[in-house]
Amino acid sequence: MAKRNIRLSTEEILRKTCKEVKEITPNVIALLDDMAETMYDANGVGLAAPQVGVLKRVVIIDVGDGLVELINPVIVETKGSVIDYEGCLSIPGMSALVDRPEYAKARAINRNGQEIFVEGKDLMARAICHEIDHLDGVLYIDKAIPEEDEE
Secondary structure, three states, X not given: OOOOOOOOOOOHHHHOOOEOOOOOOHHHHHHHHHHHHHHHHOOOOEEEHHHHOOOXXXXXXXXXXOOEEEEEEEEEEEEXXXXXXXXXXXXXXXXXXXXXXXXXXXXXXXXXXXXXXXXXXXXXXXXXXXXXXXXXXXXXXXXXXXXXXXX
């Protein structure tokens, strides 16, 4: 495993659409392992492959319930709506209000090539949606709700 550099929002790679993983190779497994090390080192709860400079549809999430690895994830169901603050390892020191589903369910494959379903509420739902957005070149700041100035 190796810690990788986290790309910042000013880098063009974060605005590109990622390619589907056609085959789970040793390089994909190494990517998953490296992403986990990188995310934990940065005290994050999620990380998408483009954030470490790789344009593949791979994300990892750990909101405190253990590591979840998703290859080629697709959101298949959402419910509800919650507006809350959101941040990103690629935009250090900032946060903004974003409207996300209260519940989200995604279909993906795991490192063994098996189809899996991952679902979550609240923070897990937010993380699923946030990380999958990265795979399509979307950052949370694109969805941020402008805050009204207090007078």
